Amino acid sequence: MTPRAEPPKGALDRALEILEVLTMRGKATTTELVEAVGVSRSAVYRLVERLETAEYLTQADGHWRLGPAAARMAMAAGRNMDVLTVAPPMLRDLAERTGETVSLGVLSGDEIVFVFREIGHQAVHVRSELGARRPLHATSVGKAFLAGLAPDRCEETVAHLSMEAYTKATETDRDxxxxxxxxxxxxxxxxxxxxxxxxxxxxxxxxxxxxxxVTAAISIAGPTHRMDAAREPFGPLVAETAAAISRRLGHSDWATPHAA
Known part of the structure; x- marks a missing residue:
C-alpha cells in the first residue's frame, strides 16, 4: 500500500507549534519563533498578532511569552488531571513491557504509600501491596521522591528520618x-x-x-537475579515513564530548577 501523504500544515498547526515552543522555552523572540516553526517572518507575525489579540501570547522586552488565556487553559487542564488519572495506562504499559511489578507511591508523613500497582506477567510476589507504607531511605520509590524534592526540603526530611535497618543492605548512614x-x-x-x-x-x-x-514516585521491582539478568536497563525505562507521566501532568523540564 502507498503510504498516505500527510496534509500540509495550516495556520492552526503553526499556531500550536508556537504555543508548544513557548511552553518548552518560556520565552522567545520573533526570530527564534521563525527558526523553530520554519515559516516566513511575515507568517509568524500574523500568527503571533492573532494569538496576542486573543490573549494567548504577550510580549515584553522583545520576547513573546504565554499570555493569560494560555494560563487559564493550563489551570483548567491541571484541575482535571491528577496522577491517579494519568499514570495507570503508562504504568500498565511498563509492566507489560518488562513483565515485572510496577507501583505508584505518594508521600504520607515520612513514608511512601502505594496507591497503584500493576503486576507483570512474570512477576512473583514482591512486597509492594496496594496501600502498604514504605520507608523513604530504604526503597527506590522513597529515594526517588527524596530526589525530586527541592534541596532544602530534602535535607529537612532526611535529617528527621529514623534510618531503621530492614536488611543487612539497608543504608543507615545519612551522608x-x-x-x-x-x-x-x-x-x-x-x-x-x-x-x-x-x-x-x-x-x-x-x-x-x-x-x-514532586507529586509522586514510581518504581519497578522484581527478584534480584532476574533484574540483574534483564536485557533492557530498568533505570532508564522507569525514568522515561516517570517523565512521560510528568509531561501529561503539565510539567516541563524548565519548571524544575533543582533537578539535574
Whole structure:
C-alpha cells in the first residue's frame, strides 16, 4: 500500500507549534519563533498578532511569552488531571513491557504509600501491596521522591528520618543516603538492591506536576537475579515513564530548577 501523504500544515498547526515552543522555552523572540516553526517572518507575525489579540501570547522586552488565556487553559487542564488519572495506562504499559511489578507511591508523613500497582506477567510476589507504607531511605520509590524534592526540603526530611535497618543492605548512614539521592538526581532514577526486601531489586523515579513539584514516585521491582539478568536497563525505562507521566501532568523540564 502507498503510504498516505500527510496534509500540509495550516495556520492552526503553526499556531500550536508556537504555543508548544513557548511552553518548552518560556520565552522567545520573533526570530527564534521563525527558526523553530520554519515559516516566513511575515507568517509568524500574523500568527503571533492573532494569538496576542486573543490573549494567548504577550510580549515584553522583545520576547513573546504565554499570555493569560494560555494560563487559564493550563489551570483548567491541571484541575482535571491528577496522577491517579494519568499514570495507570503508562504504568500498565511498563509492566507489560518488562513483565515485572510496577507501583505508584505518594508521600504520607515520612513514608511512601502505594496507591497503584500493576503486576507483570512474570512477576512473583514482591512486597509492594496496594496501600502498604514504605520507608523513604530504604526503597527506590522513597529515594526517588527524596530526589525530586527541592534541596532544602530534602535535607529537612532526611535529617528527621529514623534510618531503621530492614536488611543487612539497608543504608543507615545519612551522608551516604544524601550521596545516593544526589546520584539519583544526576542520572534520573534511584536504585535499591535488597535494602528493604533482601531478595528484590528496584528502580524508581519521581513524578512532577505542572509547577515542578514532586507529586509522586514510581518504581519497578522484581527478584534480584532476574533484574540483574534483564536485557533492557530498568533505570532508564522507569525514568522515561516517570517523565512521560510528568509531561501529561503539565510539567516541563524548565519548571524544575533543582533537578539535574
Amino acid at each position: 551516604r543516603l544524601r550521596d545516593a539521592i544526589g546520584e539519583a538526581r544526576r542520572r534520573g532514577w534511584s536504585e535499591e538492591h535488597g535494602e528493604f526486601d533482601a531478595g528484590s531489586t528496584c528502580f524508581g523515579a519521581p513524578v512532577f506536576d505542572q509547577s515542578g513539584t
